Amino acid sequence: MSTIKLTRQMGLLALIATGVCSMLGASINVVPFMIQRNVPGIGPYVLPAFLFAAIPALFAALAYGILASAMPRAGGSYIYASRGLNPYLGFVASFSQWFGLSIVIGVIAYITIPFIRDVTYSFGWENVSKTLEIGWVRVGLALSLIWGFVGVNIRGLKSYERIVLPMMFLMFALGGIVIISGLFFNSSDFLAALQEKEGRSFNPTTKIAFDWRIFFSAAALLFSSFIGFDSIAQAGGEAKNPTKTLPKAILLAILGVGCFYFLFATAVYHIVPWSFVAAEAMEKDITAPGLLSYVLPSGWGIAILAGAAIALINDLPAMLLSVSRLMFAWAKDGIFPKAISKIHQKNNTPYIALIVAGIMASIGVLGSHFAGDFFLGIDIMVTSMMVNFLLMCITLVTITKVNKEVAKRISVIKNRTLQLCIGWLGIVTLTGFLVIHTYKDLTSEVEEWYFHSTPIWIIVMGLASIIFIYNWRRLKNNEPELSKLFLNLPEE
Numbered sequence: 001m002s003t004i005k006l007t008r009q010m011g012l013l014a015l016i017a018t019g020v021c022s023m024l025g026a027s028i029n030v031v032p033f034m035i036q037r038n039v040p041g042i043g044p045y046v047l048p049a050f051l052f053a054a055i056p057a058l059f060a061a062l063a064y065g066i067l068a069s070a071m072p073r074a075g076g077s078y079i080y081a082s083r084g085l086n087p088y089l090g091f092v093a094s095f096s097q098w099f100g101l102s103i104v105i106g107v108i109a110y111i112t113i114p115f116i117r118d119v120t121y122s123f124g125w126e127n128v129s130k131t132l133e134i135g136w137v138r139v140g141l142a143l144s145l146i147w148g149f150v151g152v153n154i155r156g157l158k159s160y161e162r163i164v165l166p167m168m169f170l171m172f173a174l175g176g177i178v179i180i181s182g183l184f185f186n187s188s189d190f191l192a193a194l195q196e197k198e199g200r201s202f203n204p205t206t207k208i209a210f211d212w213r214i215f216f217s218a219a220a221l222l223f224s225s226f227i228g229f230d231s232i233a234q235a236g237g238e239a240k241n242p243t244k245t246l247p248k249a250i251l252l253a254i255l256g257v258g259c260f261y262f263l264f265a266t267a268v269y270h271i272v273p274w275s276f277v278a279a280e281a282m283e284k285d286i287t288a289p290g291l292l293s294y295v296l297p298s299g300w301g302i303a304i305l306a307g308a309a310i311a312l313i314n315d316l317p318a319m320l321l322s323v324s325r326l327m328f329a330w331a332k333d334g335i336f337p338k339a340i341s342k343i344h345q346k347n348n349t350p351y352i353a354l355i356v357a358g359i360m361a362s363i364g365v366l367g368s369h370f371a372g373d374f375f376l377g378i379d380i381m382v383t384s385m386m387v388n389f390l391l392m393c394i395t396l397v398t399i400t401k402v403n404k405e406v407a408k409r410i411s412v413i414k415n416r417t418l419q420l421c422i423g424w425l426g427i428v429t430l431t432g433f434l435v436i437h438t439y440k441d442l443t444s445e446v447e448e449w450y451f452h453s454t455p456i457w458i459i460v461m462g463l464a465s466i467i468f469i470y471n472w473r474r475l476k477n478n479e480p481e482l483s484k485l486f487l488n489l490p491e492e
Contacts, residue, residue: 075329106364174307
């Protein structure tokens with residue numbers, strides 16, 4: 001039996017960076033503005049919808065933090081639900097998460113290239129920026145980003161930290177320019193700059209009827225902005241002092257990023273009238289840097305563009321770490337081929353799982369290119385993660401009945417009444433969001449059925465069920481008391 005295993009090298013800061021870098025990116029620079037096209041009529045209510053979307057995410061984060069304190073192992077959500085709820089539901093919860101994140105890694109890599117293109121254009125490199133608009137060049141560079149970060153992850157946690165930590169601080173610093181600019185500029189400055197630079201006049205709309213259905217639909221989509229803190233849990237097998245650092249990192253990541261999101265989006269909508277954002281979104285893909293380029297000095301504009309590109313790029317190594325650890329945990333339990341749990345002899349990383357994660361993300365790049373709309377990938381991720389978070393909250397409610405021994409290991413928020421409040425409030429709010437999101441998806445008009453995220457998710461979950469049933473039966477032939485074995489945590 002091999003003695004090579006994952007090593008606990010990640011401190012609190014590296015864990016926080018993993019969550020932060022998984023959360024910041026498209027969520028902050030694109031989604032709060034392109035939502036005007038995806039949910040027409042949301043108008044000036046984006047920020048309230050943003051705050052509303054944070055409620056179920058916070059309950060899910062608390063559930064994750066509580067469960068992480070009891071089960072600090074690689075593959076977080078899979079371990080939590082398979083030991084505290086049911087092995088099959090644990091696999092469904094984590095497969096849902098794995099599929100959604102794998103696709104969105106490809107989406108992020110794909111939409112990063114236009115940001116890089118805009119940076120090159122800002123420097124006057126017109127030939128380079130035109131080259132980056134060519135389809136095969138865009139796809140090729142997106143794939144290069146993915147496989148480059150697969151390599152970084154395989155090289156080990158030190159290599160990973162050397163990339164992620166500096167980029168996280170730089171990302172906050174450059175994104176902070178947007179927040180500061182909101183103190184110096186307003187919509188009058190924007191309208192004057194629009195007239196001066198493009199000779200365009202625009203009369204902002206000040207009021208729009210509030211519609212609860214539209215508001216809830218927008219909140220369900222904006223929920224995607226808070227997805228990513230869960231990646232901290234997947235690194236549970238590599239965290240130092242995990243029973244304390246994992247819960248702390250999860251809560252610090254979601255609270256810190258949530259505040260940053262809100263300040264960032266508030267600054268942009270303070271400068272750019274929401275009706276202009278809505279009109280532009282109907283015509284083309286828009287981003288925060290593009291909207292602010294009208295009023296900011298060129299140096300600031302380039303810095304914001306660079307910050308947006310860094311934020312997107314920095315999503316990739318953290319998310320690859322997350323999805324690879326899920327596959328590693330499945331393989332350790334025998335639900336996936338054992339080869340995927342192989343650990344690099346020198347670097348102590350699950351290199352086979354990382355390569356498979358790279359392949360899945362590459363499919364996401366190709367899907368984004370041929371579908372022509374990256375919001376499909378985001379919709380799939382939102383559906384997947386809502387199901388995942390819902391099952392984590394259910395696990396928190398059931399764990400004392402399903403697995404008393406593991407429940408005793410919980411070291412944060414030990415009060416059972418408070419745990420039940422968090423779990424049930426999470427279940428109610430997440431179920432509501434999932435129903436709204438599914439209804440919106442199924443009733444939206446699209447060219448083909450496969451542009452609906454719900455049927456795609458159902459097909460994938462059907463495939464997951466087949467994989468699980470086949471491997472469960474195979475394992476049970478060798479171990480009749482398999483269900484009892486799944487009450488124990490995996491060996492470190």
